[in-house]
Amino acid sequence: MENIASKLTQEQYEKNFKELHPPFSYGAALAEASRCLYCYDSPCMKACPTHIDISQFIKKISTDNLLGSAKTILKSNWVALTCAKACPVAVLCEGACVLNEKGDKPIEIGRLQRYVIDNYFAKEMPPLFTKKPSNGKSVAIIGSGPAGLSCSAELALLGYNVTVFESSDIPGGLNTWGIAPYKMRKEDALKEVELVKTFGVNVKTGVNVGIDILFNDLYKAFDAVFLGIGLGESRALSVNGEELSGVVSALDFIEQVKTEEWSSVAVGKRVAIIGAGNTSIDAATEAKRLGAEEVMVIYRRSSQDMSAYNFEFDLAKKDGIIFHFLTAPKKIVGKNFVEGIECIRMEPGEPDSKGKRRAFPVPGTEFVIPVDMVIKAIGQEAQNEFIASIPGVKFVNGMVEIKPDTYQTGNPKVFAGGDCINGGKEVVNAAYDGKMAAHGINNFLNN
Amino acid sequence: MVDLSINCGGIKSPNPFWLASAPPTNSAYQNCKAFEAGWGGVVWKTLSHPIMNVSSRLGGFDYSGQKLAGLNNIELTTDRSVDINLKEIKETKKLWPDRAIIVSLMVESKRETWHDIVKKAIDTGADGIELNYGCPHGMSERGMGAAVGQVPEYCQMITEWVTEISTIPVLVKLTPNVTNIQMPARAAKAAKAQGVSLINTINSIVGIDLDTLQIIPSVAGKGGHGGFAGPAVKPIALHMVSQVAIDPEFNLPISGIGGISTWKDALEFILLGATSVQVCTAVMHHGFRIVEDMIEGLTNWMSSKGYSKLDQIRGKSLPQIDSFGNLNLLFKTVARIDQSKCIHCNLCYIACEDGAHQCIDLTPENGHNKTVIREKDCVGCNLCSIVCPVPECISMVRTDDGTSEKTWNNLVQDFRNDGKELTWESLAEFQKGHGIEIH
Numbered sequence: 001m002e003n004i005a006s007k008l009t010q011e012q013y014e015k016n017f018k019e020l021h022p023p024f025s026y027g028a029a030l031a032e033a034s035r036c037l038y039c040y041d042s043p044c045m046k047a048c049p050t051h052i053d054i055s056q057f058i059k060k061i062s063t064d065n066l067l068g069s070a071k072t073i074l075k076s077n078w079v080a081l082t083c084a085k086a087c088p089v090a091v092l093c094e095g096a097c098v099l100n101e102k103g104d105k106p107i108e109i110g111r112l113q114r115y116v117i118d119n120y121f122a123k124e125m126p127p128l129f130t131k132k133p134s135n136g137k138s139v140a141i142i143g144s145g146p147a148g149l150s151c152s153a154e155l156a157l158l159g160y161n162v163t164v165f166e167s168s169d170i171p172g173g174l175n176t177w178g179i180a181p182y183k184m185r186k187e188d189a190l191k192e193v194e195l196v197k198t199f200g201v202n203v204k205t206g207v208n209v210g211i212d213i214l215f216n217d218l219y220k221a222f223d224a225v226f227l228g229i230g231l232g233e234s235r236a237l238s239v240n241g242e243e244l245s246g247v248v249s250a251l252d253f254i255e256q257v258k259t260e261e262w263s264s265v266a267v268g269k270r271v272a273i274i275g276a277g278n279t280s281i282d283a284a285t286e287a288k289r290l291g292a293e294e295v296m297v298i299y300r301r302s303s304q305d306m307s308a309y310n311f312e313f314d315l316a317k318k319d320g321i322i323f324h325f326l327t328a329p330k331k332i333v334g335k336n337f338v339e340g341i342e343c344i345r346m347e348p349g350e351p352d353s354k355g356k357r358r359a360f361p362v363p364g365t366e367f368v369i370p371v372d373m374v375i376k377a378i379g380q381e382a383q384n385e386f387i388a389s390i391p392g393v394k395f396v397n398g399m400v401e402i403k404p405d406t407y408q409t410g411n412p413k414v415f416a417g418g419d420c421i422n423g424g425k426e427v428v429n430a431a432y433d434g435k436m437a438a439h440g441i442n443n444f445l446n447n
Numbered sequence: 448m449v450d451l452s453i454n455c456g457g458i459k460s461p462n463p464f465w466l467a468s469a470p471p472t473n474s475a476y477q478n479c480k481a482f483e484a485g486w487g488g489v490v491w492k493t494l495s496h497p498i499m500n501v502s503s504r505l506g507g508f509d510y511s512g513q514k515l516a517g518l519n520n521i522e523l524t525t526d527r528s529v530d531i532n533l534k535e536i537k538e539t540k541k542l543w544p545d546r547a548i549i550v551s552l553m554v555e556s557k558r559e560t561w562h563d564i565v566k567k568a569i570d571t572g573a574d575g576i577e578l579n580y581g582c583p584h585g586m587s588e589r590g591m592g593a594a595v596g597q598v599p600e601y602c603q604m605i606t607e608w609v610t611e612i613s614t615i616p617v618l619v620k621l622t623p624n625v626t627n628i629q630m631p632a633r634a635a636k637a638a639k640a641q642g643v644s645l646i647n648t649i650n651s652i653v654g655i656d657l658d659t660l661q662i663i664p665s666v667a668g669k670g671g672h673g674g675f676a677g678p679a680v681k682p683i684a685l686h687m688v689s690q691v692a693i694d695p696e697f698n699l700p701i702s703g704i705g706g707i708s709t710w711k712d713a714l715e716f717i718l719l720g721a722t723s724v725q726v727c728t729a730v731m732h733h734g735f736r737i738v739e740d741m742i743e744g745l746t747n748w749m750s751s752k753g754y755s756k757l758d759q760i761r762g763k764s765l766p767q768i769d770s771f772g773n774l775n776l777l778f779k780t781v782a783r784i785d786q787s788k789c790i791h792c793n794l795c796y797i798a799c800e801d802g803a804h805q806c807i808d809l810t811p812e813n814g815h816n817k818t819v820i821r822e823k824d825c826v827g828c829n830l831c832s833i834v835c836p837v838p839e840c841i842s843m844v845r846t847d848d849g850t851s852e853k854t855w856n857n858l859v860q861d862f863r864n865d866g867k868e869l870t871w872e873s874l875a876e877f878q879k880g881h882g883i884e885i886h
């Protein structure tokens with residue numbers, strides 16, 4: 001890449017990446033907790049994909065029963081800190097809070113949950129759960145992201161011998177690598193791994209199933225296998241110039257921002273992000289916060305059709321990100337490195353069955369935007385080859401097919417959850433899948 | 448490991464949390480659901496003679512947007528027949544052998560009538576009986592409830608009718624609508640009851656509708672006094688429980704009731720001598736589910752303080768209760784403001800200036816008012832720290848060195864020994880000698 005944005009001072013980086021939602025003080029948490037109406041069968045609880053008993057945990061904050069509060073949260077969700085910080089609360093629990101309807105500000109449920117779990121981790125995790133005695137059965141979990149961790153925690157408490165296989169050297173999956181630093185730092189995700197380890201779960205990092213150990217060997221050695229493998233490579237744009245220096249995938253970029261010194265992450269002066277999902281917004285705002293002068297999102301459909309949440313869109317706008325809607329990339333121009341991106345204007349067509357309108361290029365409207373870096377954020381491929389290698393496991397629309405109540409795949413001994421079964425959703429969905437799959441496995445192994 | 452189990456005058460339960468005799472304990476359905484949620488015991492809704500309730504029987508007392516700071520009611524005893532209740536009590540006890548079921552009773556003042564109902568209650572297999580001498584409305588006009596509880600002699604006589612035939616423990620539930628709560632408690636003891644429960648509800652009118660000028664709750668244009676319960680009555684209940692607990696002539700187990708909503712409230716009752724605690728309004732507000740937090744919160748508090756059994760803490764705060772004449776006049780605290788926490792609301796200033804002793808100064812600084820305590824004038828009354836909305840912003844700090852003590856009783860004795868008269872002048876001399884300035 002040429003035209004690299006100038007480096008900032010460490011102080012400036014810290015300022016740019018400081019937490020969007022800082023922690024509550026004791027007094028503020030108490031005041032917020034006492035605003036909660038303690039609804040019964042509360043809408044917030046129903047809106048939470050893991051069904052945390054929210055009014056109960058908030059009530060316990062107001063009585064200084066923080067350990068009890070942590071227990072209420074964790075028994076429904078083993079990655080509750082990540083969820084507290086990374087969940088789109090505005091469209092989940094907080095969006096459902098009855099106070100919205102009353103015309104008041106909804107309870108800041110995410111921040112309260114974080115308050116409780118921060119406190120629990122700061123107290124070095126006093127035991128809250130009792131493990132059932134060992135039942136002598138063993139389960140292999142592939143992937144230590146939210147789905148794998150939840151499944152492990154639940155199974156370990158049920159008395160199973162659980163081993164997690166993680167290809168990376170550092171566990172936690174996307175919770176560790178994939179969440180913007182102004183939402184959450186890597187250390188938080190690692191604490192959740194530590195919590196699960198206290199239940200006796202064996203986490204083996206740096207072991208790539210399929211390369212370091214054959215799937216078939218695991219399959220034979222364990223009574224059941226859970227796939228929490230997420231998705232694979234970022235999807236290609238399939239346009240000319242994609243191989244030029246300066247074209248990167250959003251996930252690689254986000255991972256770099258999360259794991260390397262900010263000053264060593266190369267970012268262009270002018271950056272184009274292709275695609276308008278939540279990952280794209282993360283990449284855009286992170287590029288801006290790293291010092292890029294001009295950051296734009298290029299999306300072939302209109303603003304109503306983008307999958308990014310409104311609050312993410314707002315954040316990007318606040319950061320000064322420019323949005324080119326109804327604009328599709330045709331090719332990336334440049335000799336050795338990116339010099340620009342040639343786009344074409346699009347026109348919206350009729351809405352499809354999901355209400356999303358397809359867009360069609362308007363001939364003769366090509367134009368070139370000069371940029372130094374292109375970040376691809378149009379989704380991820382599935383782990384096609386790996387999944388194809390497991391007998392019986394079926395694949396539909398790039399997603400592993402499971403039975404919705406048991407999370408069992410076409411191979412009775414193999415279960416799956418998280419991004420690999422839903423094509424890429426929230427952490428909280430993966431957390432729920434993992435937990436439910438654990439019960440599916442438990443039922444399977446007891447019948 | 449913390450063990451919350453208790454034995455209240457022979458009635459055992461796995462935790463001290465009981466439901467008070469009231470709408471939440473009206474039926475087997477409710478009591479089973481309560482046990483499911485974790486309640487250690489229930490006092491069944493009072494069984495009595497045939498009655499009918501009116502529609503519109505509750506009135507809520509809200510304060511500053513907080514719903515149900517208090518609850519007023521004109522409900523009577525159960526409106527379901529004695530036979531149905533007895534049958535349900537028996538069934539419930541069978542299903543929940545480890546929990547306490549206490550049958551609350553209130554019948555007319557006839558020995559045979561009491562004997563009859565007490566025998567029936569015992570036949571259900573219940574763990575104890577509670578005598579409701581507290582109901583302040585409706586039943587008292589018929590010579591029952593508070594009409595009995597307010598006259599120690601009646602209380603003793605009727606309790607004797609019960610204890611002379613009862614084979615299970617008997618608790619007497621006291622009305623707070625008396626001048627000295629120790630008297631009915633002593634009467635219960637004299638009649639050989641195993642303990643007392645207190646408080647029942649306090650005579651009250653909860654409010655008036657300012658559009659219709661109707662008393663709340665209004666029954667077709669009429670109303671009257673009811674019984675007041677809920678968070679607002681807690682301080683009164685705590686006092687009454689402590690009075691009974693410190694009475695050397697009493698010395699029996701107490702079931703504490705009145706405004707308990709959280710484990711903290713319950714703990715305060717226990718620290719003042721209660722063995723079990725009973726809850727009504729908080730459950731009427733939020734349901735049986737609140738007991739989970741109560742059990743956890745109490746357990747966590749006990750283990751964090753190194754206690755394993757409630758016996759270790761019961762009545763632990765009672766020894767501090769003393770008469771005013773025995774308090775140290777030379778103990779001195781002053782208010783200190785943590786300027787880093789101050790949000791400049793000036794509430795401490797106006798409270799002290801208009802409502803206390805004018806010892807906070809406002810000094811303009813950086814566009815707001817800095818509040819500064821003049822320590823030499825501060826009498827240590829606590830008011831500013833009570834009104835400050837920021838936790839731990841104003842703290843009360845002890846400034847005497849803890850070596851001198853002089854109580855009012857000592858002082859009066861000193862004057863007497865020195866043959867001096869207690870006058871404003873002689874008192875001022877004493878104050879001057881100890882650097883105390885009254886302005």
Ligand SMILES: Cc1cc2nc3c(=O)[nH]c(=O)nc-3n(C[C@H](O)[C@H](O)[C@H](O)COP(=O)(O)O)c2cc1C
Binds near residue numbers: 469518520582677728
């Ligand atoms: C609607 C209502 C009905 C009640 N009925 C009875 C009763 O039948 N027998 C009784 O002993 N106490 C009765 N009480 C009093 C309660 O048992 C309890 O003593 C009182 O409510 C104080 O406790 P709390 O502050 O937790 O509500 C009733 C209270 C209410 C609010």
Ligand code: SF4
């Ligand atoms: S707001 Fe509606 S649901 Fe909530 S208490 Fe009132 S009436 Fe019931």
Ligand code: SF4
Binds near residue numbers: 036038039054055
């Ligand atoms: S909906 Fe809002 S007020 Fe009701 S329980 Fe949930 S957070 Fe509390």
